[in-house]
Amino acid sequence: MNGVTCTPDPSLLESMRSVGYSLNTAVADVVDNSIAAQAQQVSIRYFDYGESPYIAIIDDGTGMDEHEAISAMKLAGTDSSHERRANDLGRFGLGLKTASLSQARSLLLCSVKNGHQTTLRWDLDHVAAVRDWELEVLNEQQTIRALPTKVRDLMPSTHGTCVLWRNLDRLETVAGDSLQDMDQAMSELSDYLGLVFHRFTHPYPNDGIPKVELTVNGMPVPKRDPFLTESMATQPQRLQRIPGTEATLCGYTLPYPNKLTDEDKETLGLTSGKRQTLSDTQGFYVYRAYRLITWGSWYRLLPRKPGTKLSRVRVDIPNSMDDEWTLDIKKSRATPPKVIRDAMKRYVSKLSTPSRKTQKWRGRKTSEEPEARIWDVINDREGTFRYEINEDNPYIMSFISSLSDKQRRDFTEMMRILAVAFPYDDMQARISVDQANEEPHLADDEIRGMARELWLFCNQHRGQSAEEFVNSFKDKEPFSLCKNGEDVLSEVTHDQR
Structure with missing residues (x-):
C-alpha cells in the first residue's frame, strides 16, 4: 500500500493556542516541568513599570543540553505511553508549547547545563513570515538582548532553565493590558499555585518529597492546606489503599467555621474578598504525584450540601495511572475509573457523619438526653423539620412551674410565636457563605443569677438537695453552655446554706 506523508502546516501552532488554558493552568504546567527537573527554587517574574510586557519562569533544576532543549521544544517531544519517573509531572510532551503559546506569541527557552547555555525560541510571527517550522536558535549576545534585565539577574550559572513569554496578546485580551490588571491576575495566579503545589511548598510529613520554594515577583506563594492538617480540631480518617491499585484515600473533617482562626481561614483560602466558602470547596481533592489536579467535586457520588461542607477526601494517584484517569492535556481534569470510583463511593458514604456531628453540636458539653437542649428539633413528614422551645428542658420546666395560669398561657403563646418566626431563610443564607455567628456566651454574673x-425554687418547692440540683442542671442548657456552669451551680447551693 502506498502512503503519503502529511506534514502539518505551520499554522498548526496558531490553532494549538485554543486548547483551553487559562493563565493559572498555563503557568502551573510550566512549573510542573521545573519540579520534574528537581528544582528547589522556582521564580515567576513579570514586567514592572517601564518594561515591555513579559512573564518568565526561572528554576534551578538540572537544566538541558542542546539536544534535550530541542526535544523539549518539539511538539510531543516525549512519548506519553513511555514509563515515567515517579516525580515526573509531565504527560503528553505538549505542555510547554501549548501552555506558553496559549498566553503569548513568543516562547523563549533558555537552559543551562554543566555551565553551557542553550537558547531556543518559537515566535508565531516569525513562523508565519517564513511559512516553515523554523525554531530560532539564539547565540549568547542575542540571548542577553532577549532576556529582561531582572530575568538575566536570576539566571542560573551552572544548571537551570528559564521560560520567557513575550507578546502576551491572549493574556491581555482576558486580563487587561494595564500593569494594574496584570498585578490582579498575578495575585490570583499566586493563590492558585499556592493551592496546586501546596504539598511541594509545605510537604506533609509522610510525603517524603523535597521542599520547593515558589515565588511570584520575589514573594512566596501563600501557604495553603485544604485539610488543615496542622489544626488539632481537624478530624482525619484512616488512610485507605484501594485494592489492586496504587491509589489511596484519606478523609478529613474540618472544624466548624466558628472554631476557625484567621490563620486557618487564610490557609483554606477563605479570607474576605475571595468569594469562596466551605460549601464551595467540599469534595474530593485528586493529587497526581503530589500535584493537585482537580478539587471541589464529589463526582456525583454525594450531593453537595451544607451537611457535608466540612468534608474533604484526599485522593493520591501515581502518574502511572494517567490512562485509567483519562487525564487531560492541561492536567486540570481527571475522571476516576470504575474500580476507584466504586471505592470512592463506599468511602464517602461514611464520611459525612463526622461533618454533620461537628456542625450539629460544635463543642458543647450538653448531654444527649432529649430534655438537655432549650431548642428541640421536630422532624416532620416528607423530610421537613422545625424548631420548637423544649418544654422538657429542666430550666424551661422550672420557669413554667413558677408562673400563674395566665402567665403560663401567655408564655406558651410567646414560645409558639418565637418558633413560627424562627429566621430559617436568613440563617441558611448566612451559613451558606460561612458567615460566622457570635458564639452564645453568658457572663458569670448572669449565669449565677x-x-x-x-436553686431557691427547686430547693423550696421541690425539695431538691444540692447534689440533686447540680446533677439535674450541669449538662442541661443554658448552664452547659457556660464553661464553669457546674461550678456556678455548686456555688449557689453553698451560698444559700
Whole structure:
C-alpha cells in the first residue's frame, strides 16, 4: 500500500493556542516541568513599570543540553505511553508549547547545563513570515538582548532553565493590558499555585518529597492546606489503599467555621474578598504525584450540601495511572475509573457523619438526653423539620412551674410565636457563605443569677438537695453552655446554706 506523508502546516501552532488554558493552568504546567527537573527554587517574574510586557519562569533544576532543549521544544517531544519517573509531572510532551503559546506569541527557552547555555525560541510571527517550522536558535549576545534585565539577574550559572513569554496578546485580551490588571491576575495566579503545589511548598510529613520554594515577583506563594492538617480540631480518617491499585484515600473533617482562626481561614483560602466558602470547596481533592489536579467535586457520588461542607477526601494517584484517569492535556481534569470510583463511593458514604456531628453540636458539653437542649428539633413528614422551645428542658420546666395560669398561657403563646418566626431563610443564607455567628456566651454574673433563682425554687418547692440540683442542671442548657456552669451551680447551693 502506498502512503503519503502529511506534514502539518505551520499554522498548526496558531490553532494549538485554543486548547483551553487559562493563565493559572498555563503557568502551573510550566512549573510542573521545573519540579520534574528537581528544582528547589522556582521564580515567576513579570514586567514592572517601564518594561515591555513579559512573564518568565526561572528554576534551578538540572537544566538541558542542546539536544534535550530541542526535544523539549518539539511538539510531543516525549512519548506519553513511555514509563515515567515517579516525580515526573509531565504527560503528553505538549505542555510547554501549548501552555506558553496559549498566553503569548513568543516562547523563549533558555537552559543551562554543566555551565553551557542553550537558547531556543518559537515566535508565531516569525513562523508565519517564513511559512516553515523554523525554531530560532539564539547565540549568547542575542540571548542577553532577549532576556529582561531582572530575568538575566536570576539566571542560573551552572544548571537551570528559564521560560520567557513575550507578546502576551491572549493574556491581555482576558486580563487587561494595564500593569494594574496584570498585578490582579498575578495575585490570583499566586493563590492558585499556592493551592496546586501546596504539598511541594509545605510537604506533609509522610510525603517524603523535597521542599520547593515558589515565588511570584520575589514573594512566596501563600501557604495553603485544604485539610488543615496542622489544626488539632481537624478530624482525619484512616488512610485507605484501594485494592489492586496504587491509589489511596484519606478523609478529613474540618472544624466548624466558628472554631476557625484567621490563620486557618487564610490557609483554606477563605479570607474576605475571595468569594469562596466551605460549601464551595467540599469534595474530593485528586493529587497526581503530589500535584493537585482537580478539587471541589464529589463526582456525583454525594450531593453537595451544607451537611457535608466540612468534608474533604484526599485522593493520591501515581502518574502511572494517567490512562485509567483519562487525564487531560492541561492536567486540570481527571475522571476516576470504575474500580476507584466504586471505592470512592463506599468511602464517602461514611464520611459525612463526622461533618454533620461537628456542625450539629460544635463543642458543647450538653448531654444527649432529649430534655438537655432549650431548642428541640421536630422532624416532620416528607423530610421537613422545625424548631420548637423544649418544654422538657429542666430550666424551661422550672420557669413554667413558677408562673400563674395566665402567665403560663401567655408564655406558651410567646414560645409558639418565637418558633413560627424562627429566621430559617436568613440563617441558611448566612451559613451558606460561612458567615460566622457570635458564639452564645453568658457572663458569670448572669449565669449565677439564673442559677440562684432556680436553686431557691427547686430547693423550696421541690425539695431538691444540692447534689440533686447540680446533677439535674450541669449538662442541661443554658448552664452547659457556660464553661464553669457546674461550678456556678455548686456555688449557689453553698451560698444559700
